[in-house]
Amino acid sequence: AQSVTQLDSHVSVSEGTPVLLRCNYSSSYSPSLFWYVQHPNKGLQLLLKYTSAATLVKGINGFEAEFKKSETSFHLTKPSAHMSDAAEYFCVVSSLSSNTGKLIFGQGTTLQVKP
């Protein structure tokens, strides 16, 4: 069975400093992994996805994530935080066992960006 664990429920950074949101996954298959962002009272927006191509994945708004199979991790990073990055972030694994693309979400990490 697939699962994801987001290691921090809340991360606070200052504007202009690096962002690191940590995610570990468990999967019986070669996983597809995603990061989604959710701004208040909004739906989910895809930041980036990993589907067994390059292990370093670049996404929108300067975010990137590195797939590390040996560590079963898929941490999200950004070199310099912006105030508009404040939101809820979800690490997600896709269940491909039945090829239906069911998504399994982590509990989320709230990113606070201080001026």
Added chain:
Amino acid sequence: DAGVTQSPTHLIKTRGQQVTLRCSPKSGHDTVSWYQQALGQGPQFIFQYYEEEERQRGNFPDRFSGHQFPNYSSELNVNALLLGDSALYLCASSSPRQGYSPLHFGNGTRLTVT
């Protein structure tokens, strides 16, 4: 090009009532998935519809049912509402040609059960 649209945006119901939520997928998508997001939690998969059939179901009781129409739009029905059904209900669309994994979500319907 409209993305995934959901209606209504907000809804207040009383315990025991029934509710219907609606979703129109992104143009070109034929698969619709529904997720429930309780406050402070990550979304949880309810079910997925493709070719007007339920293809996969999450761990939700039979009170949750759905339907997909020939134009690919979908409805989520919840009967005998409980207080615990209060949540944001998200619809996502995808296509087998894109590997099924839903990449496009609507803004959700906020359901409050009193």
